[in-house]
Amino acid sequence: MEYKIGYLGPRGTFTQQAAEQLMPKNRQLIPYPSIADVLLAADEGKIDAAVVPIENSIEGSVNLTVDFLANQVELYIAKEVVVPVSHSLLVNHGVHLDQIQTVMSHPQAIAQCRHYLREFLPNAQTEHLQSTAKAAEYIHENKDRDKAAIGTVLAADIYDLTILAANIQDRTNNNTRFVLVTKKWKELLEYVRSDNEPWKTSILVTLGKDYPGALYEVLRSFAEESIDLTKIESRPTKKQLGSYHFFIDLHGHIDDEKVQKALAHVKKTGSTVQFLGSYQLLTFTPLKKSGS
Numbered sequence: 211m212e213y214k215i216g217y218l219g220p221r222g223t224f225t226q227q228a229a230e231q232l233m234p235k236n237r238q239l240i241p242y243p244s245i246a247d248v249l250l251a252a253d254e255g256k257i258d259a260a261v262v263p264i265e266n267s268i269e270g271s272v273n274l275t276v277d278f279l280a281n282q283v284e285l286y287i288a289k290e291v292v293v294p295v296s297h298s299l300l301v302n303h304g305v306h307l308d309q310i311q312t313v314m315s316h317p318q319a320i321a322q323c324r325h326y327l328r329e330f331l332p333n334a335q336t337e338h339l340q341s342t343a344k345a346a347e348y349i350h351e352n353k354d355r356d357k358a359a360i361g362t363v364l365a366a367d368i369y370d371l372t373i374l375a376a377n378i379q380d381r382t383n384n385n386t387r388f389v390l391v392t393k394k395w396k397e398l399l400e401y402v403r404s405d406n407e408p409w410k411t412s413i414l415v416t417l418g419k420d421y422p423g424a425l426y427e428v429l430r431s432f433a434e435e436s437i438d439l440t441k442i443e444s445r446p447t448k449k450q451l452g453s454y455h456f457f458i459d460l461h462g463h464i465d466d467e468k469v470q471k472a473l474a475h476v477k478k479t480g481s482t483v484q485f486l487g488s489y490q491l492l493t494f495t496p497l498k499k500s501g502s
């Protein structure tokens with residue numbers, strides 16, 4: 211069995227590196243031009259699963275991914291991986307820093323390199339593209355001599371670019387969480403599960419009606435079962451201003467008795483619970499060839 215795994219492409223993205231490790235065997239990796247495209251392809255059954263970034267240690271949630279999983283598609287997280295993100299400034303061969311007028315990349319990559327850009331390219335414009343590798347591919351194809359891309363060391367190799375500066379991110383501890391999401395959750399879970407890694411579960415809670423202590427009641431349900439929450443984040447429901455739902459990550463598997471008990475209690479308080487997946491963390495192995 212070969213699984214079709216889509217990822218935010220083109221070749222040379224951080225997402226590709228995550229995808230390679232999330233599904234090391236029996237898979238065909240297929241690049242998609244945007245997060246929306248790859249999630250919709252998985253939702254429509256054109257591919258078996260998608261790999262997308264979901265959260266960054268500096269910039270926070272990747273809202274597009276989180277909102278899609280909540281509202282637009284029915285996909286479940288089967289595995290996660292945390293990838294250390296190191297950005298490089300990529301140019302066509304022979305281009306110098308003082309020639310660069312535009313820096314192109316994924317918005318999060320540009321945001322993560324603000325200090326470098328302010329110090330070394332204070333007059334350059336920035337341009338947002340769908341991914342870091344798209345920017346690298348663009349300047350390669352157009353042979354631009356006044357543009358640079360922020361991207362991976364891998365992209366420099368693929369698109370035949372020079373690394374003008376490496377490790378240009380503001381913080382050395384720049385990590386991004388990527389998830390493997392699928393409609394075939396049970397099947398893929400069997401495939402990617404590891405023996406002794408603890409489980410996490412992601413859910414989306416929508417409060418039934420707004421009354422004092424509604425969120426407190428939800429949180430109490432988990433506290434009473436001694437369930438550890440690792441993340442809680444509110445996002446607008448997009449239905450009306452001031453209406454939110456809550457993304458909650460917790461320790462445990464959806465089938466655990468205490469998780470079931472806590473969720474039953476949450477529902478009893480009038481809130482709804484949308485399951486987003488139970489999954490384990492894969493430990494990322496850094497590439498041998500790296501920019502550092």
Ligand SMILES: O=C(O)C(=O)Cc1ccccc1
Nearest residue numbers: 223224225316318319341342
């Ligand atoms: O564009 C990429 O290479 C991605 O995989 C998305 C991304 C962008 C910036 C930081 C982490 C992931």
